[in-house]
Amino acid sequence: MLPEAMLQTSAWQRVSAWALLPLLGKSAWEFFGFILGGAVLSSRDKYAAYMPYALALLALLIVARALVAWRCSRFRVTAQGIELEKGLLHKEKLLLPQARVQELQVKQPFYFRPLALYAASLDSAGSKKQEFALTGLSEAQLMLLQGHATNTPASASTPFHRIWLATLYNAYLWLPLAAVFGMSQQFRDAQVIDRLSDASKALLQQYDIQHNLLLQLLSVLMLLALIALVLTLMCLIWLYPQHFQRDARKLQLTQGAVLKKSLRISAQRVQLVLVNQPWLARLFGHYSLIFRGFAADKQQGKFVVLGQTAAELDKQLQAQQLLPLPEIQGADLQKFVPAYFRRQALWSGLGVLLVMALIWQSNIPPLWLKAAVSVGLSCWWLLETWLNYRWHGYRVQDDVIYLWQGGLSRRWYMLPLQQVQQVRLQQTPFFQQHQMVNVQLHTANGKLTLAAIPNAAARQLYEQVLALQYVEPGSTLS
Structure with missing residues (x-):
């Protein structure tokens, strides 16, 4: 629920006049092709007499473009959401409901710091571009845009x-x-x-x-x-x-x-x-x-x-509402198929041997350095391979999948299954031989990969995602 002060429609807001500075830069960039063409034509004698007029007209267009963009753009916050109006001849009006606002990004470039001004952009669900991009906002306007009654x-x-x-x-x-x-x-x-x-x-x-x-x-x-x-x-x-x-x-x-x-x-x-x-x-x-x-x-x-x-x-x-790390690393984690790690160790070991062979064929490092590098690479490979196999696993709890990937560096993934937009199952001939599947769970912004899980576990996870996303209430899975 919005605060009571926010239920009233605010007055139309226009950003600070200092926003003309970045708008001038943006306008100049839009006319960059004309500027480049004018520079080429100015080198020819037959066009030299017309260049002062052309440059004056181009400068006027750049300034007019920036002034129109500043003067004819305004916004306000209503009980329904955020409204934006822009344009002089081709007018455009946009209403973005508060419930559809997915992300608000605020920046304060160094040239706005002394003026206490900001630049903000908003994204909504289901769009492939930013709906709002406003520069030169005051702190009060930014708070209004964010929907804060109090900071x-x-x-x-x-x-x-x-x-x-x-x-x-x-x-x-x-x-x-x-x-x-x-x-x-x-x-x-x-x-x-x-x-x-x-x-x-x-x-x-x-x-x-x-x-x-x-x-x-x-x-x-x-x-x-x-x-x-x-x-x-x-x-x-x-x-x-x-x-x-x-x-x-x-x-x-x-x-x-x-x-x-x-x-x-x-x-x-x-x-x-x-x-x-x-x-x-x-x-x-x-x-x-x-x-x-x-x-x-x-x-x-x-x-x-x-x-x-x-x-x-x-x-x-x-x-x-996620599990802490000690619980994710518990003993009830489901492991990947061991054959996956054996093949991974084989290919990484061949890569280490190739690097060591190149080092020993080189005439630049001394003998003791070659030996030290070879021993270091071997120890690193053995330790990384063992830790990858020892420290890994996944679990599904409360419709959230947790993945732990170990090694010298460690990572933990936490993905709510309601956010999954695509499930991709991959099975090469090697995976078919050992009855395992590579599962990729894609969201709108990232993915989680289960490298090699048994076929039965992959099928169970796939059906669970379907039950959360695509099955209507009262229906059953086939």
């Missing part, structure tokens, strides 16, 4: 050191660092860099310390300090502070100090919950909690709560 109190942020450590053991967070490294490679041939490098080499040769062990150690420490500094900047820009809020209607995650963003999804429309614990995170006892909700863009339809402890994780799972 929920901000939760405490996850400590900085946990988020910083999360940048180490979550591989996808290294992508910005890889981009920075790639950008730095573009400047390797710069004359200033070459002069500094030549001067450093000459200084080292002068004092005969080019191969000094202490200097090499210092260089390594400086490199590690540089990586730590870059990761700290990444945390402050994208990840810290991290506030996670939950109530009966929604889940909301806010991250970032510079590029602040906020994502909200419906608590009842969580498609899939994933708990991830890479091998390095196990040393610190940390977890990453991933919620996948409905969205047109699958990447925008999920958010990751970083640096969670076991107590915090179990609290969030219980609030989502």
Whole structure:
């Protein structure tokens, strides 16, 4: 039920005039083809006399497009939902019921931070694109759009050191660092860099310390300090502070100090919950909690709560009416068919042997390094293979399927069967020989795969999904 204050229809709202700045950029991008064509024509003498007029007309069109987009777009919140009107000549009106709102994503670009303005987009069920995309919203307009009568109190942020450590053991967070490294490679041939490098080499040769062990150690420490500094900047820009809020209607995650963003999804429309614990995170006892909700863009339809402890994780799972991790790892888990792991161990072992053969054929590493790498790869393969077989299993309870995947890194999947949109059963000749099936349960934003379960268990799970999704009350399964 909406609060009493929200049952009244609000006045029509228009975003701040500062929204003209990003709208001008968007309008210029829409006319990019004309701008590029004008640049080509300006190089020809016969069109040079007309170019000032053409550029003035193009600039006028860009400004007019942005002004129309700002002036002729407005919204309001009613008891039925959210209304949006836009357009000057071709008018468009959209009504989005509150019950159909699946996700609200809020961002605060750095150029909006001093102005306390926001950009928001909404997705609804059954659509393949965003219905609403508004930029330049004030805080009061944002609260109105979210349907809050009162602002929920901000939760405490996850400590900085946990988020910083999360940048180490979550591989996808290294992508910005890889981009920075790639950008730095573009400047390797710069004359200033070459002069500094030549001067450093000459200084080292002068004092005969080019191969000094202490200097090499210092260089390594400086490199590690540089990586730590870059990761700290990444945390402050994208990840810290991290506030996670939950109530009966929604889940909301806010991250970032510079590029602040906020994502909200419906608590009842969580498609899939994933708990991830890479091998390095196990040393610190940390977890990453991933919620996948409905969205047109699958990447925008999920958010990751970083640096969670076991107590915090179990609290969030219980609030989502899911089992805590110790119960998921209980003794009543159903295991995969052992033949699947034997074949997996065979193929992975052949890959390790191939890598070892390539290492021993190489003339670059010394003999002791070849032996050390070979022993390390063998130990890693044996340990990973044994842990994958030892730590795994699934169970179905209260119409929720739980999957535990072990190894050096561990993952837990929790999927409500009501959210399943497609069941895919795959059976190769090898699987037919050993009476097992590969089952994939697809949702609108993610999937869960049971690698190799017996035929009878696959059939039982398939019928359970059918009973929840497709069978009308009073009918029976054939």
